[in-house]
Amino acid sequence: MTAMAPKNVDWNRFVDTLSGVEVIRDRPQVEKLSKDYYYFSPILQTQLADKTADLVVRPKSEAEVLAVAKACVAERIPLTVRGAGTGNYGQCIPLAGGVILDLSRLNAVKWVKPGMACVEAGAKLAAIDKVTQPQGWEIRMYPSTYRTATIGGFIGGGSGGIGSIMYGQLRDRGNLNAVRVVTLEDEPRVLELRGDDVQQVNHAYGTNGIITELEIPLGPVYPWAEVIVTFDNFMTAARFGQALGDTDGLIKKLISVHAAPIPSYFAGLKAYLPEGCHAALLMVAEPSMELFQELVKEFGGTVTYHKPAEETGKKTLLAEFTWNHTTLHARNVDPSLTYLQTLFPYDPELKLVQHMHEHFGDEVMMHLEFFRVGGAVIPAALQLVRFSTPERLQAIIDYHEANGALIANPHTYLLEDGGMKTINPVQVDFKAQVDPYGLLNPGKMRGWLERMAG
């Protein structure tokens, strides 16, 4: 599937043309910076284990990014953008070698206004919050890799996370205001995309432009309490999650529901997770806590953990056991486990969730994350799967899709074959415009591969 290999490049000469830009050529470091958490998938493990860049560059300014772009175009060297490498599908793994553009040093918060910030692509999400929170605003949504992930990587390779129960997904109109993008033309330029034009590069794995700067909307800071509620019965836990999502008067940022035995994988939370329990891991605004307790009572749950807002931020974050961190913790205990990503249809009765839970039993352990899609609360699932063979994994995926549960396949590195399913001609057209030589993260955009082949 490698789209193109770099030519026989004189790397010493290449490095010389980048005077002043930090370059990493130490092999172990280059290998490390060529990878993400792709090994969550046994399929991707096989496909991506040997993929490595030739070297890594770490620009500190947009001017340095332009210099790197120019040098790569001149030599037709593939360029793959990297944030913090916290993706799960090889988004930042270079299929064709070449240069890794590590943006983690391009990390300034340029300005903050009420409800908005302008940040460089390599700014870590937690670092942005440190600047904006004292002004009353915070990142609207973040992945479970909040402390390490960069905003550019999240926009380029993520889709949502903690906070999506309030604001939906990153791709939803309103969750990204503007971006600056460096092109890979003969004379690389900086373009500013605003309004719906941001969708040209939003969640495109860095295949059609180098995002250097972003204007992002912020949410108001609430005092967030972290809470664990346990249940004797999984479907009660799931229905509690849906009801909490649907109760408009209760403010929440995270509704993460785990069927037994998933809670047993959370070593750091052992004291709060009785054996055999099903658990909801939650972030609830303090002003909602009192009435939240009434909802817990209605569903017969038990609050086993409540860290008030003034103590959060210290030590473990509960969010670091949710979304894809659930898979991480589970695999720490049992490395043979893998996972799925599933979008259930809108149905407050959760009939299809119940069917899949009962149908697959322990082979596909249910892990729900509730979030907003088109104004309604639905569960996504990041089920843990006891992996046997690729064929069986595919059969599980097929069964879900045949029954109306959309799988955002985490076992492919192809952009369109994950959650999107269809080729987005707008993104392919934009690539044709700004990356005429197909140098950006080659081999990841199926629409481009097909256009080149056709």
Add this chain to the structure above:
Amino acid sequence: MTAMAPKNVDWNRFVDTLSGVEVIRDRPQVEKLSKDYYYFSPILQTQLADKTADLVVRPKSEAEVLAVAKACVAERIPLTVRGAGTGNYGQCIPLAGGVILDLSRLNAVKWVKPGMACVEAGAKLAAIDKVTQPQGWEIRMYPSTYRTATIGGFIGGGSGGIGSIMYGQLRDRGNLNAVRVVTLEDEPRVLELRGDDVQQVNHAYGTNGIITELEIPLGPVYPWAEVIVTFDNFMTAARFGQALGDTDGLIKKLISVHAAPIPSYFAGLKAYLPEGCHAALLMVAEPSMELFQELVKEFGGTVTYHKPAEETGKKTLLAEFTWNHTTLHARNVDPSLTYLQTLFPYDPELKLVQHMHEHFGDEVMMHLEFFRVGGAVIPAALQLVRFSTPERLQAIIDYHEANGALIANPHTYLLEDGGMKTINPVQVDFKAQVDPYGLLNPGKMRGWLERMAG
């Protein structure tokens, strides 16, 4: 329908027992303070025009409320609580004479915490915001009578309003944290109700306790822009409203959609409402404005008015043309108009809205207010009706209900016959406990009348 008349009271002696409490006996003033906006309904006009209290008392403290309660119980005098009298269904009109308890002087903001405030019942909504907004928090939702209405009156007689697109309705769990209630027992007491117990008195028209103090959750302050978008076609305007409601990334506090000729009734907005237009009156957070414009473009709307957040609060509030103020403005032009209150079922395609719009044409002019119900965005309607006869009005109501649109009848002063439809035994039981003589706002709670009759 009068439940009981006051006995032959020696009012001079009664006033003497209230030493220190402000008493109003001037007839024109007492008559004025016995009324609300009931005359929006030609049905209620007939039923309530002659209802007047014997006198009005205006306590300044909870202790004074207790003194009034004790005096009324001793003489078995009916007591009807009044906020600012901005209700529309005669909620505060005394059917059996007696005392009006005007709480507008009991108006302190006692404390503010992040996301919460403790306020006395007579505090005006706008006055609460004046205290809390500098701390970053504001009233979650308010009626179009924001500048004059009191929080106690809103909780006692309202159901939602501007902000309900974010937080749902007042009755939803999480939108009222606690209340203090004075009873009408032989020895009146002050009770504190917390958690779900607040539902015993929430939206009960003051029939089962005198709310003196409330703990309310607050929402974060956003910079709200006021916007008018016009459309050539009503259903396009309606679908735009639904889409805006469903776009989770765009932050909004008001989505009010008006079919022609309703915009022509808004004299104060004439410059922004071309003849024959259909219009959406909106409050959108400034950080969402840029991408909001893309949604407007998608639906072919025209932004005719945009008052940036820094200028709102000055002069006219756009919200004062929405919810029940729409009816007020329309009746200023044509006093023969009346209105309905309708809850449409969840249907992003708005099929039933379209049917009713087309079926009734100009007789029932469509006015939609989008809000959240159980996690989903639906339109309520406060249609303007060209009134002919009570029988025709009833036929219009019946047609809606037969087709699945629930009417929250604004042409009845009975608590349960408005939006609730069913008797709430919890509220009736609570009345039996705290108002054993049935003195509080007599004749309004059907459940109590039936219990007494049975």
